[in-house]
Amino acid sequence: MEPAPVRFGIVLLPNFTLTALSGFIDTLRLASDVGDKSRPERCTWQIVGENLRPVRASCGVQMSPWTTFDGAVDYQYIVVVGGLLHSGSETTEATLEYLRRAASSGASLVGICTGAFALARAGLVDKQQICISWFHYEDFLERFPFIPTNLVVTDSFFVADGNLITCSGGAASIDVAAATLRRHIAPEVVSKALRILQVADPGARSDQQPFPPSVTSQFSPKIRRAIALMEQHLSSPLGLDELAARVDASPRQLERLFTAETSLTPASYARLVRVRVAVWLLRRSRKSISDVAEVCGFTDVSHLGRELKRVVGITPKECRDMDARKLPEALRTLLEGRDLARLNSPVMDTLDLPQPTSTEPLRDA
Template identity: 60%
Template sequence: MPDLIAPTHPEPVRPLRFGIVLLPNFTLTAFSGFVDLLRLASDDGDMSRPVRCTWTLVAESLVPIRASCGIQVTPWVTFDEAGAFDYLVVVGGLLHSGPSASDATLRFIRATAATSATIVGICTGAFALARAGIMQDYRICVSWFHYWDFVERFPDIPEASLIADRLFVIDRRRITCSGGRASIDVAAAILLRHFDASIVQKAQRILIVDDAQRGSAPQPYPPGLDPASHPKVRRAILVMEQHIGNPLALPELARRVDTSVRQLERLFFAETGKSPNVYGRQMRLRMAAWMLSASDRTIADIAISCGFSDASHFGREFRKTFDDSPGAYRIARSHAHEAAVVAE
């Protein structure tokens, strides 16, 4: 059965009820994207009124919950005060920075799962659903970056049930989503179950988002890296990205991911077919190519920003990869963009 079905639906006799649980250090983008699509689809008059659907922030207490970016959001009602929901949405975020879902939160998830409600895990919210014990015999979508974290934490869940190369998975009364911008897509998929497609499409246009991506759309991850790659390699790549303007020496990179230089090199060759140094250089060149196309910064500035000693060094390395100088590459991309605009 396709992930997105858009039949014609009559207006519901009552609003569709969403309960939202924010976990400590939740991802703000995942939360806001989901709620904003609900808000825009709910009200034809664009007044943000909860007409077609309602959304309620529920938690163990009314103490503000901190997002991973530092912004705090205050829940509206406690678990004891919450009414019935059609969908319970659990939004996660950072895994390794403080407490996870409390025992009270897990009990509330289990209790809601025992009703007719559909349970939705966004970002690492899927981890909380697994901890609550409600994901047996369901497929589970996890971010490629957290694949091995999930395997290590839940060894009793078969790896065959984990999906790390799709944006989201709808499996009966369980929906899991890799997070980020995909939360908008999963919100659209849910609303298309209940409302006309025109209502959902209008909300997407207001958000300046293209048509909803199907759950089968692939997750973006670093080129040459399999979704289930070794966690040491994934974390090393993240460290490389964080230090793209000042590349770390290989011994320091190995220390940051708690392994030896030899082991890190062996893992990189096994996962990417390249050494860490070659992979890092190609990453910096891809970033430089993007900056040449998307910004008006000078070539010398881009060279330094991407970790090259000077413009000459950058130019030599860039030509080896792209068979063109940085300046010629920028001009060619600019002309291609202008031609595309004219064609439209």
């Protein structure tokens, strides 16, 4: 006797990303099909909403829910597809309440792209890890300061922790769909679906997110991941021991790799990463200078000012107010996310301060 189909309910948030939705549904469709007839035999899915009015994707395409929350069936998985954060309306209270009811009934919750923000707003993120795109990491911390930063993951495509599954968005939704289906369907069936989509099996490639702009492809995977973790832990830097463990290296090996590939110690590179993010926030956000210093892990405004002066030769206020056409080359390098290790060598020499102990956070005094 064939097992009952796996049941998915899909909630579209305003300005959802179409790639994330289509990747998830097409993986379900291909894995569910028997005999190439595109029939939902191994799993079923419905798009559900507060009402049947069309929901607009970030690209302008509109899609109408198939049924309302009140008419929805008992799904095993509720998939929340998010998208743009800073335009359009917020998730409605009716949607948040539906997510809470689904969670209390035992459904697993899947947050795709910024769908994880809705799960957090609904109070459904407790002690589980949650995956966020590095691009939205600061947005998440600002909106949900009560969620510990060590639970927020930005160096993986997706995280499954208990009944909560979250992913960074985009094509990573395919990985989430595949991993979820493997809980219920033969792995070879799921692998076949991925081959039809012409997508590499997640187990056959890196499971890390594309790296932030401060990382270049010339670096080895361990260095790239270490830099991504530095960006993730700006306000609470990891010690060398923990950083090395997270990238599957010994502290000494990680120090050697950093010296060979960047000409800097891990601590010096971590300081440059914090300066880069501080410059970006000073130029492109309305945060106060003291808030920027705090977010980026500096002890106070004076500390930020010393490091900024050392790297680009200007104060935080000058950085914020300066005409874009007059920006120093070093500051342009930081803003544009070019290779930090290629900043001029005198700057590097001034930043290369004594290495802290292995358990001490990678920050300067």
